[in-house]
Amino acid sequence: MLIRKPDDIKSSDITPESTYINRRKFIGRGVAFGAIAVAGSAAPWAVRAATGRRDEDVQDEPLTSYEHVTTYNNFYEFGTGKEDPSRNAHTLRPRPWTVTVEGEIDKPGQYDLDDLLRGITIEDRVYRLRCVEAWSMVIPWRGFPLSKLISRFEPTSKAKYVEFHTLYDVEQMPGQRGRVLPWPYVEGLRMDEAMHPLAIFATGLYGEDLPNQNGAPFRLVVPWKYGFKSIKSIVRIRFRATQPQNTWAIVAPNEYGFYANVNPEVDHPRWSQKRERRLPGLFKRRKTQLFNGYADQVGHLYAGMDLRRNF
Numbered sequence: 001m002l003i004r005k006p007d008d009i010k011s012s013d014i015t016p017e018s019t020y021i022n023r024r025k026f027i028g029r030g031v032a033f034g035a036i037a038v039a040g041s042a043a044p045w046a047v048r049a050a051t052g053r054r055d056e057d058v059q060d061e062p063l064t065s066y067e068h069v070t071t072y073n074n075f076y077e078f079g080t081g082k083e084d085p086s087r088n089a090h091t092l093r094p095r096p097w098t099v100t101v102e103g104e105i106d107k108p109g110q111y112d113l114d115d116l117l118r119g120i121t122i123e124d125r126v127y128r129l130r131c132v133e134a135w136s137m138v139i140p141w142r143g144f145p146l147s148k149l150i151s152r153f154e155p156t157s158k159a160k161y162v163e164f165h166t167l168y169d170v171e172q173m174p175g176q177r178g179r180v181l182p183w184p185y186v187e188g189l190r191m192d193e194a195m196h197p198l199a200i201f202a203t204g205l206y207g208e209d210l211p212n213q214n215g216a217p218f219r220l221v222v223p224w225k226y227g228f229k230s231i232k233s234i235v236r237i238r239f240r241a242t243q244p245q246n247t248w249a250i251v252a253p254n255e256y257g258f259y260a261n262v263n264p265e266v267d268h269p270r271w272s273q274k275r276e277r278r279l280p281g282l283f284k285r286r287k288t289q290l291f292n293g294y295a296d297q298v299g300h301l302y303a304g305m306d307l308r309r310n311f
Contacts, residue, residue: 061128064137068279070211075232076181077166077173078213084175085213092172092233094209094216103163103239106154113217116152120144122203128293129226134276134284141221142204147195155191155239162194163187163244164220165236173233181247187220187231188244188258192301198223198294201234224291224298228260257311261302264288266311 075085078092097113126140150162168184170176176183193199202221203210210216215232222229228248238244248256255269264274264287275284291298302310 061138063126063140064279066206069137069139069205070214072279073213074227074230075175075213075215077175077183077185077233079175080180086211088174089212091174092167092212092216094212094233097217097235099234100236101153101238102236104156104159104241105239106156107152116149117203117218120148124207125200127221127223127226129221129223133227134271134273134288136276136278136286138278140206141200141202142207143200143202143218143221145197146199146201146220147197149201150194153237153239158241159239160191161240161243162189162191163236163238163240164231164234165238166231167233167235181251184236185231185247186244187229187246188240189222189229190243190301193222193298196298196301198297224262224294225260226262226292228256228262259302259307259310261307261311262288262292263290263307263311265290266308 071086072082073085074082075089078085078088095114099111099113099116100109101111102108122142122144124140124142126138128138129136146162164187166185167173168176189199199220199222201218202215203218205211205214210219215230218234219232220230220234243258246256246258246260248260249258262273267273273288276286276288277284278286289295
């Protein structure tokens, strides 16, 4: 079973919540479930919440610190350096937030995000996540499966792909004044990928709302594609009959394909994908796993495909 609730953790093993998030407020704003805590040395990964979930694939790995998760980011809308988003993202205004939904669906429209999410159960999940420069983290996300939201729009039989757009606003996202990428940032998934239960919209991490630099107010998390398919601050969702052109496949098609699965056998033209470094480490000590270690859960989505050609 892929996801489980760790009911076997003794209360004596649980680290105080103040330690868990390094003296930050632990209870998330408006969170409907109970508090989360990290266990001590006996079980350093444990997630404790009323509806808490845990990815078994990372059960023996400690969480990446809140500081690294929130200060080492790719978010070019706020700068190309890893520390730029945490320095510059204070200009983003994550509320109010409107999402336009359009395309091959029966219920298109402009939706206030808070209204859109009303009634959706938010859960905690912990994923091992690898980024494109072969560094990785273990992050406790707060979110819900994409499928829960997609089903509300009632896609038609013509909807084969889902396209996502990031906010385009140079006042809120000053990095968009530069031409490092064509704006707005665009990403896409095949419909069956989007409907897989591992793919989530994240609204928070470490039991709190998403920080601006991590993609507030909500973002995409696809753990077997993490770092490649991680679009943030989403304002538009479009259901398409044809494959969308995602930003990196346009900018550097020899480096980034549409599928963007984590695959150690397909090297990036400028570095190997075979090994990764777990932050805050300095060296690539870990072997990269196919589909980021989720091959048993998602491999069937690509049965018969040439994963070198469809990278």
